[in-house]
Amino acid sequence: MKYSFAINTAIGLILSLGAFHSANAQVSKEDNSQAEKLYQQHCQSCHGVDRLGAMGPALLPENLARFRKNKAIKVINKGRAATQMPAFNKTLSKAEIEALASYIYTPSKASLSWTIADINKSKVEHFDQSKLPNEAQFDADLMNLFIVVELGDHSATLLNGDTFERLDRFKTRFALHGGPKYSPDGRFVFFASRDGWISKYDIYNRKTVTEVRAAINTRNIAISSDGNYLIVGNYLPNNVVILNTSDLSPIKVIDAKDSDGVSSRVSAVYNAPPRHSFIVALKDVKEVWEIPYSDKGGVEVYKGWAHDYKNEAKAEGWKLEHQFPVRRIKTDDVLNDFFFDPEYINLIGTARNSHNGQVINLDTKKKVASIALTGMPHLGSGITWDYQDKEVFASPNIKEGKITVIDMESWQVIKEIQTEGPGFFMRSHSNSPYAWTDVFFGPNSDKVHVINKSTLEIVKTLAPSPGKNAAHVEFTKDGKYVLLSVWDMDGELIVYDANTLEIIKRMPMKKPSGKYNVYNKINYEKGTSH
Missing domain, CATH: 1.10.760.10 (Cytochrome c-like domain)
Incomplete structure (x- = not known):
């Protein structure tokens, strides 16, 4: 269609x-x-x-x-x-x-299974990574680089975040999805496509080195904090696949089934750095999973559930060390969208047809609060900042024209900031006084709001390219500049001064979408998505 x-x-x-x-x-x-x-x-x-x-x-x-x-x-x-x-x-x-x-609704003639053998068979090694130089083959601040995804012709741009010059432009797999993820040192970036292809790109040498097809229909990926493992969340088959990041070889496939054996699509996977674990969101059952990828996960770091963790691992017949046991967390409803507090102790989730968000303590596996949330809040694009000596969480809404600001201690709604239409992306930086949010859906999709984080008021509404959809900003490493996308085949990447809000540069691009700064992503900067 x-x-x-x-x-x-x-x-x-x-x-x-x-x-x-x-x-x-x-x-x-x-x-x-x-x-x-x-x-x-x-x-x-x-x-x-x-x-x-x-x-x-x-x-x-x-x-x-x-x-x-x-x-x-x-x-x-x-x-x-x-x-x-x-x-x-x-x-x-x-x-x-x-x-x-x-x-x-009729069965497909195609096979719907995808095994470890299929993954191994699909592997494409473009370059022998061991023979490539271990130093960057260009001059730039390696922590202030960006990957810009250009959906218009299925390409990506490697951008210098200081000079805003292209260092490379390369073809990607068809229909990237879920946002690329960096290795902890920033050398490699991993992409996932809708049809299950996982690609590993060497930034230092500007080459795609290895690719495998991990599934038939993939949602997104996450990388462990130690850089050893990559998890792939899939709609088809209903599973998660764990790959070795060094060569993208499959380590384990875990079928997404609840404790009663009911199968589910996987809507998203996340890395929880303080917990040394992955979090898995299930789309069709009332469970959330935590999968430790290190023997530190939940044992040395979180003593509170060490006993629980060992018992569950033993019950499933898995060894603790690097065998990725599943820790099941029951929920009151099927959750569709997620956000985590910075310490990854609490998960904030929403159900599609509910008017409340749920706050679930991952240590105790219990719901600790409900949040009054109407419309369709997009928690996955939410951000946090300090406001009046407290930490707040703000989320755009893809059904209603508002930003919901929540006190993360009381879990009460502080304010609903009215916007000119439903939005999808929200971004900021710890060094910036502003939060930016788009108006992605509806007749005002060419608008972008700039919100003062200390007053919770919209201070300026920008229309960078009238009549064309403006969305998704990302800050440079130091927070001095903002990069914004004009989502059109004849689109642009626009660079703003983050303080004066003046345009610094316009770069023509083919429907640019997400932009991902190396430093902000690997350091889990507060103002960006994780």
């Missing part, structure tokens, strides 16, 4: 539902053939060959969870709010839309 890939999480909302009913899937061979042609014409470019997913999610009975066919017809007919899914009611007839809806 022809739409532009735009945002990391909102795309995942498209048709992210459903129970498969075989009665609804019965179509004649003739009807099925016609529907397949319609799919190839209107849907394949985004949802992939054999409906296995590409820019958009896989459209298969196995991962259309919690969604009935009549609702699928409605989505195809009218599109889906807060995503890039368009309406087809003026393009296709009623009968064609019904045929398409029936078709996506």
Whole structure:
């Protein structure tokens, strides 16, 4: 279904539902053939060959969870709010839309399994890493580099954050998703694509060195703080895959099933540095997982659950050391979006159809508070800062035009800052007095608000390229400059002075989206996403 890939999480909302009913899937061979042609014409470019997913999610009975066919017809007919899914009611007839809806509920001819053997077989070694120099082959502050993802032609730019000059521009896999992640020393950057490809790029030598396909449909990746392990969260198959970062060889595949054996898609994976563990968000069951990647995880660092950790590991028949045991944390509802406090003690999550957020203490595995949250807060793009001698958390909202500011001690809403429309990304820096947020959805998508963090007021609204979607800022290492994307095929990367808000430079780019500063990412700078 022809739409532009735009945002990391909102795309995942498209048709992210459903129970498969075989009665609804019965179509004649003739009807099925016609529907397949319609799919190839209107849907394949985004949802992939054999409906296995590409820019958009896989459209298969196995991962259309919690969604009935009549609702699928409605989505195809009218599109889906807060995503890039368009309406087809003026393009296709009623009968064609019904045929398409029936078709996506029929089994795919393609194999839906992806094993360790498949991962190993897929490996592509472009360069022998051991033979490449261990020093950067260019002059720049290696901590103030950026990777800029250009979705328009599936490329990425390596950018000097001091001079704002390109150091490299290289092709990426189709439809990157979830944000690239850096090794702790900043030398390597890892990418994940919608269709499961994991790529390792050597910044020092400006070369993609190794790639493997870890899954059929991937959500995102995270890297352990010691730099040894990379975890891949997947929609298809329902699992997480743990890779060795040195050569991207698979170490372990863990099926995403709750304690009752119910399978689930994995909506996201995170690194929790103080805990020496990964956190896994499950999309279809009422559990969150913690997976220690070091024997320090939960034992030496968090004595409070050492006994629990050992018992669970023993019960599953796993050894403690580097075997990635799963620690299950029960939740009151299926959580769709996540944020963590800076110490990674508390998880803040929201359920899609709830008006409350849940605060879950990861040490005790219990809910400690509820937060009044309406609309569709995008916690994954939330940020924290100090306000009136307390730490606050602020989240944009992809359904309502507001920013919600929350006291992280009382978990009470301090203020709702009204914006000119729903937004998706929010960013700041510890050295900046301002927080920036876009108005990604709706008629004012060319606007960006600048909020004073000490007053919680919008001090300026920018329209950097009128009529074109402006979104996602990232700060330089020192917080002096802000880089903003104009999400258009004839788009731009715009550099602002972070204090005067004056434009310093404009760089033409092909639909630039996320920008990722090496220092801010590897040091978990407060104002950026993790």
